[in-house]
Amino acid sequence: RKEVEQDPGPFNVPEGATVAFNCTYSNSASQSFFWYRQDCRKEPKLLMSVYSSGNEDGRFTAQLNRASQYISLLIRDSKLSDSATYLCVVNDQAGTALIFGKGTTLSVSS
Amino acid sequence: GAVVSQHPSRVICKSGTSVKIECRSLDFQATTMFWYRQFPKQSLMLMATSNEGSKATYEQGVEKDKFLINHASLTLSTLTVTSAHPEDSSFYICSAFLTGTNEKLFFGSGTQLSVL
Numbered sequence: 001r002k003e004v005e006q007d008p009g010p011f012n013v014p015e016g017a018t019v020a021f022n023c024t025y026s027n028s029a030s031q032s033f034f035w036y037r038q039d040c041r042k043e044p045k046l047l048m049s050v051y052s053s054g055n056e057d058g059r060f061t062a063q064l065n066r067a068s069q070y071i072s073l074l075i076r077d078s079k080l081s082d083s084a085t086y087l088c089v090v091n092d093q094a095g096t097a098l099i100f101g102k103g104t105t106l107s108v109s110s
Numbered sequence: 111g112a113v114v115s116q117h118p119s120r121v122i123c124k125s126g127t128s129v130k131i132e133c134r135s136l137d138f139q140a141t142t143m144f145w146y147r148q149f150p151k152q153s154l155m156l157m158a159t160s161n162e163g164s165k166a167t168y169e170q171g172v173e174k175d176k177f178l179i180n181h182a183s184l185t186l187s188t189l190t191v192t193s194a195h196p197e198d199s200s201f202y203i204c205s206a207f208l209t210g211t212n213e214k215l216f217f218g219s220g221t222q223l224s225v226l
Contacts, residue, residue, distance in 0.1 A: 008151075043203055043217035044154070087153070097144045098205075098215060102153040 004101035006088050012107045017078045021104045023071045023088030032091035033064055035073045037084045038103065044087055047073075078108045113137065114206050116218025123194055124226055131189045131221045133204035139184035140206035144215075145177075148201040157202075160187040194225045 003026045013019050025033075033050035048055065050062040050071050061074040071088055088101040113136045121129050133143055141162045146154040158179055159167040166179035178190040187206075191198055203220040 004153075041201060041220065041222060043220050045217075046215075097156045097159060099156070100146075100154040102151075 004088050004090050004099050006101035006104050008102055008104060010105040010107055012109065013078055015078055015080060015108055015110050017108075018074065018076045019078060019106060020075075021073045021086055021088075021106075023073075023101055023104075025069050025071070025088075025090045025099075027090070027092055028066075028069060030090045030092050033071050034089040034091075034098070035060075035062055035071075036087040036089050036100075038087055039084050044089075044100075047086070075106075078106075080108050080110060082106060083108045114140075114204065114216040114218045116204055116221060118221060119219060120222045120224075122224045122226065125195050126193055129191045129194055129223060131191075131202055131204070131223075133187045133189070133206070133218050135185045135206045135216070138206075138208050140187075140208075141184060143181060143187040143204055143206045145179065145187075145189050146203045146205065148203065154203065157189075162187075191223065194223070196225045199223055199225045 006023045011019055035047040036044040037047045038044040048057050048062050050064045052064050054063045059076045063072045083106055085103040085105050087103045090099045115134045115136055117132045123129055143160040145157045147157050148154045156169050157172045160179045160181040162181045162184050168174045176192055181187040201220050201222050204218040205215050207215055
């Protein structure tokens with residue numbers, strides 16, 4: 001069964017903290033990888049794509065390790081507004097449906 | 111930018127009634143749309159892939175006679191929950207790929223269905 005596994009958390013951190021999420025996927029042939037953010041009862045929103053070379057967008061850094069089949073997301077200098085559920089997402093084949101992990105809940109407090 | 115519009119956003123209905131959810135792609139044509147369901151504290155689970163002009167492809171365990179999908183045009187897919195029961199209460203969300211793009215998916219805003 002194709003699966004994406006995440007630690008559900010919750011991760012409770014103070015403002016300014018650095019927090020890291022990991023995710024593993026079962027299908028070694030998976031082609032595309034993403035992190036989405038979902039707020040309660042809202043649609044998921046793309047946070048960033050994940051590339052083998054690693055990529056950074058402001059306070060967010062994503063890494064992909066194909067050999068170990070895991071994906072990571074690092075958030076630096078956490079803000080209150082970062083509180084949400086972060087979904088690890090995998091696309092096995094272009095044009096097909098995305099496969100979502102259960103999500104990791106982050107709560108940032110002041 | 112491209113947008114997917116989903117309606118209604120919230121439905122409360124009695125057990126045994128049928129509920130139709132609409133998903134429209136705005137300013138682009140979507141030959142393929144996806145329907146997901148999300149229970150509380152669970153991940154989005156793919157229910158079916160909706161193909162314009164042909165039958166939908168359902169995931170294992172999803173009853174095609176209960177969850178009717180119609181994708182009659184390139185901009186509209188509908189999901190009808192027939193004879194809804196309390197266990198069908200969930201967050202339903204549609205998504206669509208912009209034609210020619212394979213790494214960006216647009217989501218509707220979701221429909222919270224509550225069956226009493």
